[in-house]
Every structure is written in structure tokens, then in C-alpha cells.
Amino acid sequence: MDIINKFTFVVLIGTLFIAPALATTTTIAIDDVFVEPDENAVVAIMINNVTNVGTADINVTYNSSIVHVIDVINSDFDFIHAVDNISAGFVRIGVMDYSDYGLNGNVKLGDMILQAVGNAGESDTLDISINELKKAFANETSIPAEVDNGIFTIFDSPQTPFDLLNTTDCFRINWTWTTGLYSDFVEVRINGTWKQNCTAQYYNSTFPAHATCTISLRGYNSGLNRYSEYINQTTTIPNHAPVAIGQTVHIHNNVGSVYASSTIFNASASHDPDNDNISHEWDFGDESHGNSSLVEHTYSSYNWNGSGYEPFEVSLKVMDDFGDSSTVNMYVNVYIPGDANGDGVVDILDATITGMEWDSKCTDNWNDQSDQADLNNDCCVDILDAVIVGTNWEHEA
Ligand SMILES: [Ca+2]
Ligand SMILES: [Ca+2]
Ligand SMILES: [Ca+2]
Numbered sequence: 037m038d039i040i041n042k043f044t045f046v047v048l049i050g051t052l053f054i055a056p057a058l059a060t061t062t063t064i065a066i067d068d069v070f071v072e073p074d075e076n077a078v079v080a081i082m083i084n085n086v087t088n089v090g091t092a093d094i095n096v097t098y099n100s101s102i103v104h105v106i107d108v109i110n111s112d113f114d115f116i117h118a119v120d121n122i123s124a125g126f127v128r129i130g131v132m133d134y135s136d137y138g139l140n141g142n143v144k145l146g147d148m149i150l151q152a153v154g155n156a157g158e159s160d161t162l163d164i165s166i167n168e169l170k171k172a173f174a175n176e177t178s179i180p181a182e183v184d185n186g187i188f189t190i191f192d193s194p195q196t197p198f199d200l201l202n203t204t205d206c207f208r209i210n211w212t213w214t215t216g217l218y219s220d221f222v223e224v225r226i227n228g229t230w231k232q233n234c235t236a237q238y239y240n241s242t243f244p245a246h247a248t249c250t251i252s253l254r255g256y257n258s259g260l261n262r263y264s265e266y267i268n269q270t271t272t273i274p275n276h277a278p279v280a281i282g283q284t285v286h287i288h289n290n291v292g293s294v295y296a297s298s299t300i301f302n303a304s305a306s307h308d309p310d311n312d313n314i315s316h317e318w319d320f321g322d323e324s325h326g327n328s329s330l331v332e333h334t335y336s337s338y339n340w341n342g343s344g345y346e347p348f349e350v351s352l353k354v355m356d357d358f359g360d361s362s363t364v365n366m367y368v369n370v371y372i373p374g375d376a377n378g379d380g381v382v383d384i385l386d387a388t389i390t391g392m393e394w395d396s397k398c399t400d401n402w403n404d405q406s407d408q409a410d411l412n413n414d415c416c417v418d419i420l421d422a423v424i425v426g427t428n429w430e431h432e433a
């Protein structure tokens with residue numbers, strides 16, 4: 037055999053003999069235990085991969101300043117007897133099976149009831165020593181076995197997060213909190229659905245307007261693999277009032293009952309921050325009203341106080357589906373027909389303004405004086421306005 041073949045042979049032989057041996061190694065094992073201070077825990081003592089076991093007698097030693105063994109119960113064997121010596125820090129456990137062939141496979145020697153008596157952060161090994169492990173048969177063959185000791189560790193329990201607060205805008209809720217002690221992270225749930233494990237102390241999320249949602253937070257301690265109690269908070273994103281914006285290019289108007297002069301009011305720039313539907317209520321200041329986004333109104337009266345015109349106060353109220361509203365006011369002037377400059381008489385001054393603004397249009401070169409000269413409010417200063425001045429010549433308010 038060359039070197040490589042020898043090596044292969046050795047590996048093959050080793051595999052044949054060692055691999056089955058590993059698979060059938062009998063082990064007496066205790067799982068690791070993680071508890072909170074003063075807490076009780078139950079951990080199984082297992083005899084794994086055993087064949088025909090009839091009796092076992094083991095000691096488990098422990099540091100009785102950290103953990104006490106309270107009892108050992110619930111054996112797969114027919115008989116169990118435990119002698120516990122807390123002050124000495126060990127428990128001796130004997131078990132026996134009365135059947136002819138004993139027990140096989142993974143067999144529970146017993147459930148050990150433990151009580152944490154030490155402080156958080158303390159840890160102790162639950163050391164197994166085997167006094168006797170035998171087959172059920174009369175010749176009392178010993179079963180070779182290994183031990184797999186358990187580690188008993190005390191952790192502080194995770195505390196519930198606190199100081200849970202929120203702020204909202206139309207489509208968002210932002211939460212902040214303080215993470216409780218002994219928590220590696222805070223689990224965030226929204227309406228019962230897991231969202232995130234947060235180490236930061238905030239969570240922000242978008243929602244539809246007016247949404248109601250419940251956030252639930254709990255701390256997690258990885259040492260214990262345990263969560264705290266939940267803290268919950270239900271929030272409804274509040275409604276926001278619509279914004280009223282009323283506009284008109286017709287600040288200067290003339291009574292239109294004889295010579296047509298209507299005023300266009302435009303509320304289309306009004307809006308609702310939540311994108312709610314909004315309704316409009318116009319009050320034109322002369323005891324007449326309108327209720328659409330774009331309205332046309334003709335004034336049939338004016339307010340002359342003896343020395344000047346009093347303007348009309350126009351108000352626009354917009355309201356959303358939730359009953360919140362806002363109102364904006366503006367003032368418009370209403371003069372007698374033909375009075376462009378608002379001095380209460382139709383004369384050469386009005387004709388002059390009309391001439392100065394001749395051909396001005398709402399879409400081009402429009403200003404306050406253009407509006408004055410546009411006596412019929414058709415958004416153009418032309419012969420029709422000049423005719424109105426002439427027709428009403430020397431009329432007074
Ligand atoms: Ca709204
Ligand atoms: Ca005038
Ligand atoms: Ca006008």
C-alpha cells in the first residue's frame with residue numbers, strides 16, 4: 037500500500053468503528069436554564085441514547101447560594117427517589133425500572149424543580165456525576181455514559197417600555213418611548229402585526245388620513261428569551277380644518293341691475309390638508325349667498341354713507357366632511373353704474389380713467405385701475421365701458 041492508500045484505509049476503518057460509537061454514546065444531560073431572580077424553573081434530566089437501562093443513581097451538585105433544587109419528579113422509570121441536601125449543595129437521585137428489558141432511547145430520569153436564590157448575573161453549573169447506570173438484566177451490566185452538565189443563569193426580566201408618546205400630522209404618526217431596563221430591544225407591533233425590533237426609541241409610520249391604530253411595545257431580553265408586558269396606545273389621526281382661499285379680480289364693481297356688471301368669486305385654491313371633500317359657502321355681504329367653488333354674483337345695491345361708499349364684506353367658509361371649517365373675508369367695492377373712481381359721481385374723471393385703461397384685459401396689463409375702468413366687469417376696457425360712463429353722465433350716488 038502506498039501512503040495515500042494507507043491513509044484511506046485508516047480513515048475507512050476509523051469511520052466504521054468510531055461513527056457508530058458516536059451515534060450511540062449514552063449521555064446524561066441537563067439543559068441550560070435561564071430564570072429571573074426568585075423564579076422557579078423545571079428542567080429535565082435526560083438519559084439519551086440508552087439501551088435496556090434498568091437503574092440509575094446520580095448526583096447533581098449545585099451552588100446553593102445561587103440555586104436550590106426543590107424536588108425531582110416525573111420520571112420515566114417506575115420508581116424515583118431523590119435525597120436533596122441543599123446546605124451541602126447536591127441532590128442524589130435514584131431511579132429503577134421494573135420491566136424485564138428496561139427502557140430505551142431518550143429516557144427522562146426526572147424533572148428537576150429549581151429555584152433561583154442568587155442575584156441577576158449569577159450563574160452556576162448543574163454538575164452531574166454518575167454513581168451507577170446499569171442495564172435491567174440480572175447481571176447488572178454497567179452502561180458507559182458521558183455527562184452534559186446544565187448551566188443555571190439568573191437574568192433580570194425585561195421591563196415594559198414607558199413614556200410612550202406620539203405626534204401626528206395628516207398622514208403620519210411618530211411615536212417615542214423610553215426602553216425599560218434589561219431589554220435588548222423593543223418589539224413594535226401595529227394593530228397586532230409585528231413591524232420591527234427597535235433599538236432606537238422611536239417608530240414612525242404613514243397612514244391614511246383619520247386612521248386609528250394601536251401600537252404595542254414590549255421589551256425583549258435575549259438572555260432569558262423573554263418579553264416584558266405590552267404597553268399599548270391607540271391613536272386616531274385628528275382631522276385638520278380645510279384652508280379657505282377666496283379670490284376675485286373684481287375688487288371694483290358697479291351696480292349691475294341696469295348695466296350688467298357681475299363679480300366672479302373663485303374659491304378653487306381652497307383645499308383640505310387631509311384631502312377631504314370640501315363644501316363652500318359664500319356670503320356676498322348683501323344678504324345673498326352662493327355655494328360653489330366658482331360663483332358669479334351681481335350686486336344690485338351699494339352703500340353710500342354721504343361722503344363715500346362703504347365696501348361689502350364678502351366671506352368664504354369652506355367645510356370638510358368632518359364638520360371642521362375655516363373662513364376668510366375680503367372686501368369689494370360697489371359703485372353706481374359709470375362711477376369708475378368711486379367718488380360718487382359720473383363725470384370726466386371716470387371717462388379719463390376709461391381712456392387711460394383702454395384695451396386693458398384681465399389676462400394682460402390688469403391692475404387696480406383697469407378694474408375701476410372695466411365698468412361692466414367683462415375683463416376688457418372698451419367701448420362698452422365708455423358707453424356706460426356716457427349713459428350715466430352726471431349721475432350721483
Ligand atoms: Ca380635514
Ligand atoms: Ca366718478
Ligand atoms: Ca370693475
Ligand SMILES: [Ca+2]
Nearest residue numbers: 410412414416
Ligand atoms: Ca368692460
